[in-house]
Amino acid sequence: MKPFAYHQPDQIPDAAKLLTSIEDSKLVAGGMTLIPTIKQRLASPVALVDLSKLGSLKGIIDDGASITIGAMTPHAVVAASKLVQTKIPGLAALALMIGDPAVRSRGTIGGSVANNDPAADYPAGVLGLGATIVTSTREIAADKFFLGLFETALEPGEIITAIRFPVPLKAGYSKFKAPASRYALVGVFVAKFADGVRVAVTGAGPGVFRVPPMEAALSENFDPSAIAAIKIDNDGLTSDIHAEADYRAHLVTVMAKRAVDAALS
Amino acid sequence: MGNVIGIGASPKRKEDQRFLTGRGNYVSDIKRPGMTAGVFVRSLHGHAILRGIDKSAALAAPGVVAVLTGEDVAADKLGSLPCGWGISDAKGVPMKEPPFPMLAQGKVRFVGDMVAFVIAETPEQANAAAELLTVDYEVLPSVVGVLEAVRPGAPQLFDDVPNNICCDWELGDKAAVETAFRKAAHVAKLSLVNNRLIGNPMEPRAAIAEFEPGTDRFTLWTTSQFPHVVRFLMGALVLNIPQHKLRVVAPDVGGGFGVKQFHYGEEAVITWAAKRVKRPIKWVASRSEGYVSDRHGRDHVTEAELALDEYGKFLAFRVNTLANMGGYLSTFGPNIPTNLYGPLLGGVYTTPAIYCNVKVVFTNTVPVDAYRGAGRPEATFVLERIVDVAASEMGIDRVEIRRRNMIPKEAYPYQTPVLVQYDSGDPMGCLDGALVAADVKGFGVRKAASASKGKFRGLGYSTYVEACGLAPSRFAGRLGARGGLYESATVRVHPTGQVTVMIGTHNHGQGHETTFAQIVSEKLGVSFENVDIVFGDTDRVQFGMGTYGSRSLVVGGAALSKATDKVIAKGKKIAAHLLEAAEVDIQFEAGNFSVAGTDRTKSFEDIAGAAYVPHNYPLEVLEPGLEEQAYYDPVNFTYPGGCHIAEVEVDPETGTVTLVNYTAVDDVGTVINPMIVEGQLHGGIVQGVGQALFENAVYDEGSGQLLSGSLMDYCMPRADHMPMMKVETHSTLCTHTPMGVKGCGEVGTIGSPAAVINAVVDALAHLGVTHVDMPATPNRIWRLLQNASLPVAAE
Structure with missing residues (x-):
């Protein structure tokens, strides 16, 4: 670890100002990715802007047709929330599958979404539910937010303040854990709304993506059998020492079926 | 007379009080007055010529005390890191033993090879200075696999080691084996890989060295399993420090599994450097550093053939293995895939003729040495796998073929054709006990229940023996040991x-x-x-x-x-x-x-x-x-053994293997503390299960980069991978140890990989699967099913 300055602002504009005024500064939310990276000297930010004093970023609000989760809400709080469990049980289940108890207690939804790790769980839930990312300056639809490997639509100095999830009729998440890291080797989030079904896949490629043929088939018939024969293309999927691309492609179908099962149960 | 707690009792462990209350005293807990911090700069390349190292920027960095390189080592005329075993080929030609300098000289031979040691006032300053060191490498192609390393035209690690072969070793009567194969009614053949493993003790390696000018004495605190041997190897053979002027302390050590039973270059460098800088120095490895410097284990490629008569009696066994040594010879390196491997190929069977050839091969990887079991898990895996292959091919029940070939209890002491003589044992008794404990009779019902959920269930046996209690010095000396045991x-x-x-x-x-x-x-x-x-x-x-x-x-x-x-x-x-x-x-x-x-x-x-x-x-x-x-000094090895039965369930949709039951009935001789023995067996079994299902050290051919270089990519077994294990003992007493003990530290690791893989193959046998290489990962199983299920479906 190299030395760095540390700031703990209590107003969002102050945080944004620090972030834009100090070159090579970084936001830290739960720090579950950033801190290990700094410790390994793979990242050496000049300054850290800690969001933990921004009370307005914490908590879960019932908006009726949607739920708004503050960016600094830890995964464990989402997993344990009666509100989330009642209205979007698939999202509570997803939060409970992240990492381990220590990670779930520290790691936050905003941090995970902003980092956009290609194997993280939350991007699947956010894209699968068609959520809205609320930032310090605007609102961004999930479909426009995730731009690929660790890339998002966030501008310099822009801070995620909350994620607003529309309440679906049904939703489920199924995750095949990478054996060592327990990140998603393949994770699929399926959500059924009155106007159709969304299917979002994480872990399989360089970033979270939707599967239109599965969405069409499930919109017709929300049952695992509807997508059993739908294979996704290996092209562009990740191949590494844990899983080859064609195996990942196969798992997308298996996990999608299981996510539908989970949504129906 | 006070509170006698004697043999056969299970008191709570005395040492746990301090460990569980955070009062252990590990190397990294120790602080010495005026202590500095050392950091090793390691090669980022698998194979490269060291053109030069520019120290100037690092030396000028804040807090830096010294920067030492291989040139400084050479200038001080220090010794090479010694190998404790010298093996020879069939003609008596000694193994190739190139020097292993404590800091690289001229060339680096694996990612992690040490090129410099930076000493500063604090670890942060040492790390910062290490990044300023300019190392000029001329990168060469790396070779990491044994098959690739012995091919003509492969990158050569050493000028005087043709084809990278350190030693072409053999054991057994080749002619008798060939004769037996000609008479065989059936020959079973098997090609397999024994996967490369990384030990991962909970405590990373660490060392502190101090020199006292007043007494001319050195003290080295090190995470070692054998401080006296470090004192001898390092003092007498590397640094020329008289034994009475060198104290080596290995205080509380957080796990070893073999990783800490070698003399490492870091120990020599830090001890040598402490006198040069006239300050104590501390070095603590990071987990990542451990991955590229702790000695690795296993890594064999093997072709085996078993000759049988028409009744399934084993007539002869022939094994040809390529064993990876990594970039240099570590302390026990060449001994492991030879002397601790070939003599175990008899197993618990009466096979009259055995021949084993092992080519010990250098590659651009971390040196390979002993890891829990060391040679014996590899031997057990080959033998117990091919027994299953033979049974399947001949249509003989897997338990029955083992019974037909087992050494009966009354035949002990039993002389094998591969040097060792078993003093005692009752493999049949262990097998019978395990069949009952594992409820093998009820397996059919359980298999049907799995099938109703769309899962394939399999049962796997491993009836095995090992040699431990290392070792009779005279015997070891004949095999090439350079020390007593x-x-x-x-x-x-x-x-x-x-x-x-x-x-x-x-x-x-x-x-x-x-x-x-x-x-x-x-x-x-x-x-x-x-x-x-x-x-x-x-x-x-x-x-x-x-x-x-x-x-x-x-x-x-x-x-x-x-x-x-x-x-x-x-x-x-x-x-x-x-x-x-x-x-x-x-x-x-x-x-x-x-x-x-x-x-x-x-x-x-x-x-x-x-x-x-x-x-x-x-x-x-x-x-x-x-x-x-x-x-x-023991008169013989001891020969613990037993029967392990694994039961797995395979999800054909994802390829996931779940271990659902595990039973071990082991003969470890007299049991002093049953609780501790049970714990050793549990831990050993889990380590073997780790090899069978999860662990794999993977290198990139060409670049020599370790792809599984962290816990994010190297999968260790975890508690939720394991079912509750049934562990029992069925002991015969060792006839030559004073208390009848046989040892129990490695049996779990030796018996379990074959049991697990035999169970996986059993689960998939109906699809035509005859072998699965370790680790049986979901991807690997899925791939097998893709390839195997098509012809079956067409039938």
Whole structure:
């Protein structure tokens, strides 16, 4: 670890100002990715802007047709929330599958979404539910937010303040854990709304993506059998020492079926 | 007589009080006055010529004390890191033994090879300076796999090691084997890979070195399983430090599994550097650093053939193996895939002819050496896999074919055709016990239940034997050992009757402080609480070869038993004098010396007191004091073994293998502490399951980069991977160790990989699957099913 300055602002504009005024500064939310990276000297930010004093970023609000989760809400709080469990049980289940108890207690939804790790769980839930990312300056639809490997639509100095999830009729998440890291080797989030079904896949490629043929088939018939024969293309999927691309492609179908099962149960 | 807790009892472990309350004393807990911090700069390339190192920027960085490189090592004319074994080929030609400089000279040969040591006031400053070091590499192609390394045109690690072959070793009667194969009714063949493993002890390696100019003495605190051996190898062979001027301390050590039983270059560099900078230096490896510098294990590619007669009796076994040594020869490196492998290929069977050829091969990878089991899991895996292949091909039940070939209990001692003679054992008894414990009769019902959920269930057997209690020195010497393999113990009885034992083995998780105290408590009749075990300090313990190869109880415990007997013998002389009786009439029982047939008695404490206050004492014929020492060199290896039965469920949709039941019935000889033995078996089994299902060290061919270089990519077994295990013992007593003990540290790791893989193959046998390489990952199983299920579906 190299030395760095540390700031703990209590107003969002102050945080944004620090972030834009100090070159090579970084936001830290739960720090579950950033801190290990700094410790390994793979990242050496000049300054850290800690969001933990921004009370307005914490908590879960019932908006009726949607739920708004503050960016600094830890995964464990989402997993344990009666509100989330009642209205979007698939999202509570997803939060409970992240990492381990220590990670779930520290790691936050905003941090995970902003980092956009290609194997993280939350991007699947956010894209699968068609959520809205609320930032310090605007609102961004999930479909426009995730731009690929660790890339998002966030501008310099822009801070995620909350994620607003529309309440679906049904939703489920199924995750095949990478054996060592327990990140998603393949994770699929399926959500059924009155106007159709969304299917979002994480872990399989360089970033979270939707599967239109599965969405069409499930919109017709929300049952695992509807997508059993739908294979996704290996092209562009990740191949590494844990899983080859064609195996990942196969798992997308298996996990999608299981996510539908989970949504129906 | 106090609170005797003796052989067969399971007291809580003495050492756990300090470990569980955070009061352990590990190397990284130690602070010395004026201590500096050291950081090793390691090669980022698998294979490269070292053109030069520019130290100037690093030397100018804040807080830097010194920067040392291979040129400094060469200038000081220091020795090469020694290999403790020298093996030879069939013609008696010694292995190729290129130098292993403690800091690379001229060339780097694996990612992690050390090129410099940076010393600064703080670890942060040392790390920052290390990044400023400019190393000029001319990168060469790397070769990481053994098959690739021996191919013509492969990158050559050393100019004088053609085809990267260190030694072309063989064992057994080749001609007899060929004759038997010609007569065989059936020949089973199997090609397999024994996957490369990384030990991952919980505590990373660390060292502190200090030089005292006033006494010319060095002290090295190091995370070692054998501090006396480090003192000898490093002091006598590398740094030219007289033995009496070098103290090596291995305090509490957080797990070893073999990783810490070698003399590492880091130890030599830090000790040498401490005198140069006239300050103590501390180095603590990061986990990532451990991945590219802790010695790795296994890594074989093998072709095996088993010849059988028409009844399934084994006639001959032939094994050809390529074994990866990595970039240099580590302390025991060449011994592991040869002497600890070939002699185990007989297993528990009466196979009359065995031949084994092992080509020991250099590659651009971390040096490979002993890892829990060391050679014996590899041998067991080959044998127990091919037995299943033969049974399947000949249509003989897997248990039945084992029974037909097993050495019957009454045939012991049994001389195998591959050097070793088993003193005792009852493999059939272990098998019978395991069949019952695993409820093999109920397997059909369980398999049907799995099938109804769309899962494939399989059962796998491993009936195995191993050689441990390393080792009879004379035997080892004939095989190429360059040192002895005995053990020593001193039993110091204090004037008040409490006991301190100084023993040459090293406790790093095995529970020695408890087990050895139980032996003393039982034999001397003293309270368990009144016995302390001292280890891991060359200034306090007379000598020792350390802990590895399931030797601590077998060899160290025997030395302790002998030393305790000497205490009793001297006590009898003292008692005879005090009780005015003849020595032959003195009995020692339950902590009391008494005259046979009388009520005249002296307690152990009375005798201890008399030995140190010798007012009424036979000073003319007996020295005062009550302290005895014994060295013990075993006459043979010990041969624990047993039967392991694994039961797995395979999800054909994802390829996931779940271990659902595990049963082990093991013969470990006399059990001193059943709880500790059970714990050793549990841990060993989990490590074997890790190899079978999860662990794999993967290198990139060409670049030599380690792709599984962290816990994010190298999958260790976890608690939720394991079912509750059924572990039982079915013991026959070792005929040549003082207490009948055989050792238990490695049996779990040796027996389990074959049991698990045999179960996986059984689960998939109906699809035509005949072999699965380790680790049986979901991707690998899925791929097999893709390839296997098509023809079956077409039938």
